[in-house]
Amino acid sequence: MNDLRIKDLSAHVGEEVTLLGWVYNKRSSGKIKFLILRDGTGYLQCVFFKGNLDEATFNEAGAVGQESTVEVTGAVKKEPRAPGGYELDAKGLKVTHATEDYPITPKEHGPDFLLDKRHLWVRSSRQVAILKVRHRIVKAIRDFFDERDFSLFDPPILTPAACEGTSTLFETPYFDLGNAYLTQSGQLYAEAGALALGKVYTFGPTFRAEKSKTRRHLTEFWMVEPEMAFADLNDDMDLAEEFLEYVVQTVLKDCAEELRTLERDTAKLKNVERPLPRISYDEAVEILKKKGSDFTWGDDFGGADETLISEEFDKPVMVHRYPAAIKAFYMKRDPENEKLALAVDVLAPEGYGEIIGGSQREDDYDTLLGRIKEHKLPVEAFEWYLDLRRYGSAPHSGFGLGLERTVSWICGLDHVRETIPFPRMIYRNTP
RNA sequence: UCCGCGAUAGCUCAAUGGUAGAGCAUUCGGCUGUUAACCGAAGGGUUGUAGGUUCGAAUCCUACUCGCGGAGCCA
The missing domain is CATH 3.30.930.10 (Bira Bifunctional Protein; Domain 2)
Known part of the structure; x- marks a missing residue:
């Protein structure tokens, strides 16, 4: 079991770490992709630069669905632009459970729908x-x-x-x-x-x-x-x-x-x-x-x-x-x-x-x-x-x-x- | 139990009697710092159910089902 949690990352700046969690949201912009990881203790922006990665890993970071279970490896960086103040300069991504069509999207939903889910x-x-x-x-x-x-x-x-x-x-x-x-x-x-x-x-x-x-x-x-x-x-x-x-x-x-x-x-x-x-x-x-x-x-x-x-x-x-x-x-x-x-x-x-x-x-x-x-x-x-x-x-x-x-x-x-x-x-x- | 409001795409909503639409999600394409990212394209519908009015109903009428808010009751 990997005991490292997002809330404790401030003590690991500069180190390469592996985190277990779920894809909360993602954004992409050509040769850079942002994947927000959640693990119950916090949220971490993981950055995938095309130039730093093999093509398969880069493509997978763009393809992985919301709420997929993943292992992300990379170096912890202090970064004021990232939510929470820290981010991961990602080197590796392992999708341990690929999720498709997660019903709760990052948009508005009504209470009845949300209570059903x-x-x-x-x-x-x-x-x-x-x-x-x-x-x-x-x-x-x-x-x-x-x-x-x-x-x-x-x-x-x-x-x-x-x-x-x-x-x-x-x-x-x-x-x-x-x-x-x-x-x-x-x-x-x-x-x-x-x-x-x-x-x-x-x-x-x-x-x-x-x-x-x-x-x-x-x-x-x-x-x-x-x-x-x-x-x-x-x-x-x-x-x-x-x-x-x-x-x-x-x-x-x-x-x-x-x-x-x-x-x-x-x-x-x-x-x-x-x-x-x-x-x-x-x-x-x-x-x-x-x-x-x-x-x-x-x-x-x-x-x-x-x-x-x-x-x-x-x-x-x-x-x-x-x-x-x-x-x-x-x-x-x-x-x-x-x-x-x-x-x-x-x-x-x-x-x-x-x-x-x-x-x-x-x-x-x-x-x-x-x-x-x-x-x-x-x-x-x-x-x-x-x-x-x-x-x-x-x-x-x-x-x-x-x-x-x-x-x-x-x-x-x-x-x-x-x-x-x-x-x-x-x-x-x-x- | 009573009063009021509502039900349209996977989700949130528009369309007030005349060809059922948008945003998000999904798929494809673009973008080297995004913050619910953005830009372009595509697929996606028995308009809650049953009946009625009408040349024509998402739209008007009736009943039913389900949901929401409130009253009563309470924390």
């Missing part, structure tokens, strides 16, 4: 950049929690019933036990983890069978959900803002090249530093009214409302204390106003909408039992969850962050479908 689309430079940013975000998320004594606590993906009782779930037969459902959230299980290990986080795929057809929705998406014992809503918000700052600043530091490829305006990301603004639901409603919206108190914010609110700030904004009626049954009520839930949503700037939803959880047994009954949920299915309030109950809080929405925001994309290798949407489950 998603297994090939992931080779293009934009997609490579997005998926590298995704990887870095995932690592930053893990590092953040690992460094703060959170333990990874994996919840089940097959569950016996709806976690929150509202969403439509994917259903699958489960032996003699009736039906199982694909999880829509690991949170309830994370609460069990927090009361066992103190601080935990779940990180895995979740599923929603809602027929949502928007640029912010997938049916299968990844979510990270930290949960802390002995933490109230303020502690939860402290964690959320430190977390967002860490993730965004880490990506800015480590993914500058990728963000440049994506032409992301990073000025707006640099603002993501503590403290993040905290406003109450009431204050958010005031903002909407001031801007001429006919929003009525008690409703949940729609996508357009979220954009109006977030426009008031140059960084993510935390909106807390929502009407309890529009929030989940497990959220603790505000002791100062029983109509409000101790919930917080974080709205990303630039119209990216809700990226975090969290709350302090109801920790009183009788109150929680009452809520389950009010919501007409099957009490027996929640007996284990009620046990967490029977035995060693404690104030606890947490939140969930949607990975794809976060990647979409940080990369400045117009649709979450590009943030995951193989997106699952209401009318698409292939390739």
Whole structure:
């Protein structure tokens, strides 16, 4: 195996090297041919001069098709005219797999065509950049929690019933036990983890069978959900803002090249530093009214409302204390106003909408039992969850962050479908 | 489920009732520094499906299929 990669070439100027990769694009001009090689770590312009080569090699450099697999040998040169600043003065070319008629040409394509060819689309430079940013975000998320004594606590993906009782779930037969459902959230299980290990986080795929057809929705998406014992809503918000700052600043530091490829305006990301603004639901409603919206108190914010609110700030904004009626049954009520839930949503700037939803959880047994009954949920299915309030109950809080929405925001994309290798949407489950 | 928009060459699109076109891709030719290179030529079509109106339909009408955006729901 040849371990030399394009990203490391700056340390090999003047040396003759052999690189393995694929033909990304090529251009020719009479007695000189340019072949752009990609290997997953970068792009390298390989120059074939007719005078320096035997005729067969020169002709082959012109004939080789896009995405052919090749070995190129030549001397590394610093060259300001080349993309990336370095190029290869090619001496030899070995085509190990000749590709013809590669469907994704270096011109515009529509999203439907590209999604049909998603297994090939992931080779293009934009997609490579997005998926590298995704990887870095995932690592930053893990590092953040690992460094703060959170333990990874994996919840089940097959569950016996709806976690929150509202969403439509994917259903699958489960032996003699009736039906199982694909999880829509690991949170309830994370609460069990927090009361066992103190601080935990779940990180895995979740599923929603809602027929949502928007640029912010997938049916299968990844979510990270930290949960802390002995933490109230303020502690939860402290964690959320430190977390967002860490993730965004880490990506800015480590993914500058990728963000440049994506032409992301990073000025707006640099603002993501503590403290993040905290406003109450009431204050958010005031903002909407001031801007001429006919929003009525008690409703949940729609996508357009979220954009109006977030426009008031140059960084993510935390909106807390929502009407309890529009929030989940497990959220603790505000002791100062029983109509409000101790919930917080974080709205990303630039119209990216809700990226975090969290709350302090109801920790009183009788109150929680009452809520389950009010919501007409099957009490027996929640007996284990009620046990967490029977035995060693404690104030606890947490939140969930949607990975794809976060990647979409940080990369400045117009649709979450590009943030995951193989997106699952209401009318698409292939390739 | 509801509302709006769309489907024409491999891809992106033009052609508003009168001979179906361009750019890219492919093939061939030209060019010694290209940056989605450029210049010239060639091949490439049951206009999503089914029916209707008309002398004549890509174009007008009806139904269906598929896709896109949004609402609801949510991350």
